[in-house]
Amino acid sequence: MKLMLNGEPVETAVTFVAELVREQAGAAGRVAVVVNDRVVPAADHAATRLSEGDRVELLTFAGGG
Amino acid sequence: MEHDSFLLGDQTFSSRLLLGTGKFSDVGVMTRAIAASGAQIVTAALRRFDRDRPHDNLLGPLLAMPGVTLMPNTSGARTAEEAIQAARIARELCGSRFIKVEIHPNPRHLMPDPIETFNAARVLAAEGWIVMPYIPADPVLAKRLEEVGCASVMPLGSAIGSGQGLSTAGLLQIIIREARIPVIVDAGLRSPSQAAAALEMGCAAVLVNTAVAAAGDPAAMAAAFAQAAAAGRQARRAGLMAAAEEAQASSPLTAFLQ
Amino acid sequence: MKMNNTTHEPPAQLPEALDPRPWLDTPPPDARAVAAALAAEAPDEATFLTLLRADPAVYLEPMARRARALTRRYFGRTIQLYAPLYLSNYCSGGCAYCGFAADRHQARHRLERPEIGQELAALKRLGFEQVLLLTGERTPHADFGYLCDGVRAAAAVFHEVTAEAFPMTTEEYHGLAEAGCTGVTLYQETYDPEAYPRFHRWGPKRDFAGRLDAPERALAAGIPSVGLGALLGLSDPLFDTLALFRHVRDLQRRFWRAAFSVSFPRLRPEAGGFQAPKPVSDRQLAQIIFAFRICLPETTLVLSTREAPAFRDGLAGVGINRMSAGSRTTVGGYSEPAADDGQFVVSDARDVAAFCAMLRARGLDPVFKNWDAAFRDVLVPETRRCCV
Numbered sequence: 036m037k038l039m040l041n042g043e044p045v046e047t048a049v050t051f052v053a054e055l056v057r058e059q060a061g062a063a064g065r066v067a068v069v070v071n072d073r074v075v076p077a078a079d080h081a082a083t084r085l086s087e088g089d090r091v092e093l094l095t096f097a098g099g100g
Numbered sequence: 101m102e103h104d105s106f107l108l109g110d111q112t113f114s115s116r117l118l119l120g121t122g123k124f125s126d127v128g129v130m131t132r133a134i135a136a137s138g139a140q141i142v143t144a145a146l147r148r149f150d151r152d153r154p155h156d157n158l159l160g161p162l163l164a165m166p167g168v169t170l171m172p173n174t175s176g177a178r179t180a181e182e183a184i185q186a187a188r189i190a191r192e193l194c195g196s197r198f199i200k201v202e203i204h205p206n207p208r209h210l211m212p213d214p215i216e217t218f219n220a221a222r223v224l225a226a227e228g229w230i231v232m233p234y235i236p237a238d239p240v241l242a243k244r245l246e247e248v249g250c251a252s253v254m255p256l257g258s259a260i261g262s263g264q265g266l267s268t269a270g271l272l273q274i275i276i277r278e279a280r281i282p283v284i285v286d287a288g289l290r291s292p293s294q295a296a297a298a299l300e301m302g303c304a305a306v307l308v309n310t311a312v313a314a315a316g317d318p319a320a321m322a323a324a325f326a327q328a329a330a331a332g333r334q335a336r337r338a339g340l341m342a343a344a345e346e347a348q349a350s351s352p353l354t355a356f357l358q
Numbered sequence: 359m360k361m362n363n364t365t366h367e368p369p370a371q372l373p374e375a376l377d378p379r380p381w382l383d384t385p386p387p388d389a390r391a392v393a394a395a396l397a398a399e400a401p402d403e404a405t406f407l408t409l410l411r412a413d414p415a416v417y418l419e420p421m422a423r424r425a426r427a428l429t430r431r432y433f434g435r436t437i438q439l440y441a442p443l444y445l446s447n448y449c450s451g452g453c454a455y456c457g458f459a460a461d462r463h464q465a466r467h468r469l470e471r472p473e474i475g476q477e478l479a480a481l482k483r484l485g486f487e488q489v490l491l492l493t494g495e496r497t498p499h500a501d502f503g504y505l506c507d508g509v510r511a512a513a514a515v516f517h518e519v520t521a522e523a524f525p526m527t528t529e530e531y532h533g534l535a536e537a538g539c540t541g542v543t544l545y546q547e548t549y550d551p552e553a554y555p556r557f558h559r560w561g562p563k564r565d566f567a568g569r570l571d572a573p574e575r576a577l578a579a580g581i582p583s584v585g586l587g588a589l590l591g592l593s594d595p596l597f598d599t600l601a602l603f604r605h606v607r608d609l610q611r612r613f614w615r616a617a618f619s620v621s622f623p624r625l626r627p628e629a630g631g632f633q634a635p636k637p638v639s640d641r642q643l644a645q646i647i648f649a650f651r652i653c654l655p656e657t658t659l660v661l662s663t664r665e666a667p668a669f670r671d672g673l674a675g676v677g678i679n680r681m682s683a684g685s686r687t688t689v690g691g692y693s694e695p696a697a698d699d700g701q702f703v704v705s706d707a708r709d710v711a712a713f714c715a716m717l718r719a720r721g722l723d724p725v726f727k728n729w730d731a732a733f734r735d736v737l738v739p740e741t742r743r744c745c746v
Contacts, residue, residue, distance in 0.1 A: 041148040059151055065159055066149045067192040074188045092148065094189050096158040098130065099145025099175045100120025100260065100287070100309030243614045277400050280611050302400060339394070353422035356672040357641050 039090040052091075053080035059093060067094045104337065106282045106304045108141075109197070109230035109251045111169070115140040116299055116329035118171075118284065119322065120309025121158060129318055131161050134168060137322035142168050143200050143307070145175040146186055146193075159193060171232065173200035180219035187224055199224055200254065201233040210260040214241050218248075225249030234286055237268035242275045242283075252281050254307065257298065258288030261310045265294040269301065276302040292321075292328030299332025300340060370551040370566035375608045378549070378600035381407050392417055396424050401653035406603050409649035410596055414641050421648040425677040428655040436725045437717055438658070438680040439710070440488035440518070441481050444689045445469050445508045447698055449494025452559035453547075455589065455625060455632045457701050458494045460561070465698045467689045468499050474508055478515050480692035484684060484710050487727040488518035490543065492701075495563055496524045506537050513538025517731040520585065524562070525572035531579035540734060542576040543585030544569065545623060548593040549601030557592055573609060583617035584609065585660065590643065591625030591634030599646050606654060619658035619680065620650055626664065626702065640669055644677075651677035663706040670706050675722045683713040 038045055040059070049055045052068055052075055060066045068075045069092040075083050085091070105114040119139040124130040134142055142165075144158050162170050172190030177183035180203070187199045201220050204210040212234050218241065225231045230251045235241055237255040245253055255275055258264030265288060266272065276283050282304030289295055295306045308325050315321035387395070387408040395401070395408040396417075409421060446468035449458040458464060469477060481489060489512050493500040505523050512519045520541035521534060531542065546569060548554050554566050563569065573584045586606055588598040606618055624643055625634035638646070643665075650659055661670055661678045663685040674681065685704050688696030708716070714724045 060149055061151075065193055067146075067189045069185075069189060072185070074185070074192055076192060094146050094193070095149045096121075096144040096162070096170075096172070096190075096193060097147035098120075098124055098158060098313075099122040099147075099173060100143060100307070273400065278611055278614060352419050353426060353672070353676055354418045354644065356668055357418065357644055 036085065036087045038085065038088070041092055050084060051081060052083040052085060055085065055091065056080060056093070065095070068092070069094065104333070108232070108282060111230070113140050113169075113305075115326065116305040116333050117295070117322075117326045118143065118286075118305055118307040119312065120307060121145075121162075122309050123313035124318065127158060127161050130158075130313075131165065133312055133318040133322040134165060136319035137312075137326040139322070139326065140167055140169060141171050141198070143171045143173045145173050145202075146189055147176075163194065169198060170194050170196050171198040171200050172196060173202040173234075174220070175202045175204070177203050177220075178205040178213075178216070179203070180216045180223070183216065183220040184223055187220075187229060197228070198230045198232065201231060203234075204260070212236055212256070214238060218244060221245055221250050222248040232284070237271035237275060239271060239274040239278060242279060246279065246281050250281065252284050252304070253279065254284045254286040256287040257285050257294070257306075260287045262288050263290030263311065264288050265290055266297060266301075269297075272298070272303065273301060289325075292324045295325050296328040296332035296335070299329050300335050302336060305329065370554070372549060372551055372601065373570075376549065376570075376601050376604045378403070378597055378604060381600060382596060386411055396420055396652070398652075401655075403600065403604060406649055406653045407596070407600055409652060410599060410645065412645075414645055418641065418645060418648070421645065421652065422676050425648040425651040426675060428651055429675055429677055429679055432656050433658075433679040435675060435721060435723045436679065437674055437722050438488065438728055439486065439714075439724050439726050440490055440520070440680065440682055441484070441486045441692075442490045442492055442522075442662070442682055442685050442687065443477055443481065443512075443692070444492045444687060444701065445474065445505070446493045446497075446500035447689050447701070448497040448499040450497045451495035451561045451563045453563065454557045454559060455592070455634075457699060466499075467697060468504070469508075469690050471507070471511070473690060473693075474511050476693040477690045478512055482515060484692070485726055486710075487516055488520070489516045490520045490522055490682070492521075493523045495561055502526060502530050502533070506533055509534055509539045510537040513540075513731075513734075517727045517729065517734075520583075522585070525565075525569050526575070528575045528579045531576040531581055534576075535580040535582075538734065539581060540729070541583035541585060541617075541619075542573065542581050543587075543619075543621070544572050544576075545587040545589060545621070546570060546602070546605070547589045549588060549598050549605070550593040553593045570605075573605075574613070577609065577613040577616050581616075583619065584613075585619040585621055587621035587623055589623050589625060590638040590646070591636055594636055595638050595642065595646065599649070603650070603653065606657065610657075617658070618654075619660050620654065621660040621662070622647060623662070623664060626705070643669075644673065647673060647677040663704045664702055666705045667708060671716055671720070674717060674720060681713075683708065684710040 105112045115138050117139050118141040121144045174183035174186040177186050183203050201217050203213045203216045217233050221231050221233045232252050233245050234254045242253045258267040284305045285298040285303045286307040289308050290311050298306050312318050312322045381403050391408050392412045395405045398405045447458050448466050453459050491508050518540050522543040558564050588602045658680050659678050660680040662682045687700035688698050717724045
């Protein structure tokens with residue numbers, strides 16, 4: 036399906052958030068997931084389905100004061 | 101003189117230096133600076149995860165530092181709603197109850213928006229966050245934020261990254277005198293002596309970022325800032341001498357009382 | 359109801375925020391400490407106590423200079439003028455030191471509505487725009503409703519109406535604010551909870567804590583300003599003035615939109631024969647006033663006609679920025695002579711014109727109005743509240 040991921044259109048074969056995180060972030064450590072402006076807690080990643088056209092943000096910490 | 105500490109929410113801190121994590125050349129330099137300073141609170145911002153730059157990941161190294169509390173900030177948010185959302189995202193990442201509400205919509209001077217900051221702080225404080233708002237040095241805004249339950253206020257010394265020091269000193273003194281919560285001077289400090297001056301003035305702590313990250317030797321500079329902040333605090337507790345003497349004038353005012 | 363002073367009530371306690379005792383144990387200040395206190399940019403309890411304990415032979419004059427400089431900085435050369443109007447001298451109380459106590463022989467009287475109107479008109483003719491309405495402790499003759507009616511009548515005529523009566527509930531203070539009351543004055547008399555019952559022999563005024571909490575109830579209810587004080591002479595002045603200082607600072611930090619004033623009622627020898635246990639001399643009172651001005655530089659400090667002319671002349675503009683003039687402490691007494699003896703003897707009997715002439719001769723500027731009542735009418739109750 037087509038998704039907007041971090042502002043860019045992507046094509047992906049995954050169905051669940053957890054799969055997307057594994058695909059995109061791999062072993063890079065924790066990311067926070069926001070789907071259509073709603074924060075999806077880590078406990079729900081495995082069970083949360085993605086839909087065509089969803090806007091997904093993967094976020095982490097960065098240097099900043 | 102025994103160690104003294106201050107309360108943020110229900111947590112006690114003794115280090116008078118907080119550090120930001122921006123503008124360091126790499127994560128290793130950053131962690132060495134934090135370790136050298138003894139800072140107990142470190143703030144970091146949110147960004148989109150970039151699969152091409154996984155080595156910029158701060159979370160792992162920060163969580164691995166003993167004695168360091170991560171205080172996420174909402175830098176990048178332009179509205180209260182965005183800041184509140186950023187707080188939720190940050191908690192999802194690290195579980196911290198601390199949140200530095202930092203809303204600066206103008207990228208040229210990075211001055212904090214008092215209205216959006218107040219609106220975000222009020223919501224987050226009601227939800228139980230330990231709210232640390234970054235604000236202009238406005239004494240009335242500081243009291244209003246205290247009123248709605250913020251754990252501290254963080255008035256700026258001067259614009260972020262400007263190195264102009266305590267240009268708001270007069271207003272900071274008013275804020276400090278009237279506050280019932282810790283006042284943490286944040287932004288614009290260039291040198292450790294300015295940090296000492298802020299602590300001598302009576303604030304609880306200072307937050308420094310650019311001056312450490314941009315130094316030739318960030319770890320050494322961070323340690324210098326920590327020492328200066330501690331010295332300023334100790335001087336304050338030791339009782340500073342009077343700055344000036346009043347000159348004696350002509351006829352006495354109290355002759356009628358002899 | 360028991361009406362004696364041997365009731366076994368548990369002793370009241372001062373809250374930690376007001377308790378002066380941690381500071382009272384410190385050693386007397388040396389010259390360096392006093393110099394630092396005189397120049398302090400952020401005066402605190404230690405500063406205040408240092409100034410109180412400084413040797414007056416050396417430091418009274420420098421303190422006076424600093425007090426005058428700060429009074430000028432925050433108030434210019436203005437002296438706010440107000441008049442006290444006793445609405446009633448009925449009193450249920452048993453204050454050992456007061457001419458109105460229930461066991462004193464006084465002609466008891468209260469002003470009826472037409473008389474209140476006449477008294478207010480007389481004060482208006484004298485030039486006053488700020489009036490202080492007084493009653494004794496609550497009685498059926500002069501209860502909350504009576505006071506509220508008096509406030510309403512005064513608020514229609516004067517720009518500022520302050521009430522000095524008895525501790526009230528939050529709801530009552532709200533009612534007072536709605537009636538146009540712009541300030542409440544209430545003296546704790548003494549902040550020493552062990553000494554307090556000795557002077558307040560019976561009645562509601564024995565409730566030390568209820569009285570202490572009343573100013574914050576008033577502020578929470580929307581009364582914009584509060585006047586505090588201790589009756590100097592009852593107890594150790596160091597204890598009472600430091601507790602008073604802490605009381606003001608605590609309320610100022612919590613009700614930061616509100617205005618505050620501090621008064622300095624001092625026990626004088628009076629007809630009933632009550633002797634002040636810890637008398638405060640003129641020099642001591644001056645030192646206390648200077649210490650308050652230096653440590654609460656933006657707070658209004660009040661001196662009434664209870665004090666003698668020479669003392670009032672010397673303190674006007676030197677710490678003190680608000681004074682009464684031409685006062686009557688009898689019930690009414692401005693439109694025609696009163697029948698009673700008054701609460702205390704007025705030492706400064708100069709009329710308003712003479713008093714203002716003295717002020718001007720000293721380069722001071724008597725002002726009869728601080729805030730215009732137009733601001734009071736514009737504000738809706740929600741914005742008058744002083745704290746969440």
